[in-house]
Amino acid sequence: MGDSHRLEYVWIGVVVAMLAGFTLILAYTSEAKGYGTPDSAVTCDVKKLEEQITPGVRQLGPGIYEVNLVGAQWSWNPNRIVLENPKKVIFRITSADVLHGFEIVGTSVNVMVMPGYIAEIEWMPPEGLEGDLLIVCNEYCGLAHHQMKATLTIVRG
Numbered sequence: 576m577g578d579s580h581r582l583e584y585v586w587i588g589v590v591v592a593m594l595a596g597f598t599l600i601l602a603y604t605s606e607a608k609g610y611g612t613p614d615s616a617v618t619c620d621v622k623k624l625e626e627q628i629t630p631g632v633r634q635l636g637p638g639i640y641e642v643n644l645v646g647a648q649w650s651w652n653p654n655r656i657v658l659e660n661p662k663k664v665i666f667r668i669t670s671a672d673v674l675h676g677f678e679i680v681g682t683s684v685n686v687m688v689m690p691g692y693i694a695e696i697e698w699m700p701p702e703g704l705e706g707d708l709l710i711v712c713n714e715y716c717g718l719a720h721h722q723m724k725a726t727l728t729i730v731r732g
């Protein structure tokens with residue numbers, strides 16, 4: 576066995592050690608640190624959406640709102656949302672047909688909307704934020720994708 580073979584075994588050892596290292600890091604972060612993929616996805620039945628989500632705004636408390644939305648080619652329901660002095664907004668969003676993207680332009684709200692799943696996100700609107708905000712679909716969903724928009728109006732006072 577010549578020198579070239581010895582180097583092959585050294586490199587095999589290096590690769591195996593790296594794989595073992597990565598596996599240990601994955602095991603450590605998932606078990607000890609609790610990092611992982613979302614395992615609490617809320618599913619829904621696209622054929623019975625009306626039983627599982629009622630589009631519209633519900634006030635849960637002072638400044639706390641739940642906004643339920645359904646995206647479908649090519650609109651958001653509701654397409655006009657008005658919130659008075661919102662402190663915390665819980666969005667529950669699903670799709671009635673294909674993949675959509677829910678984005679409130681200029682904010683941190685941006686979530687993928689998949690048929691069969693209800694995306695749930697919490698948003699604390701910045702205190703100075705008021706007026707009309709544009710909601711768009713940011714996942715290409717067909718011919719009139721560019722027209723799929725809605726308005727969120729934040730009223731302060």
Ligand SMILES: [Cu+2]
Binds near residue numbers: 675676712723
């Ligand atoms: Cu779209």
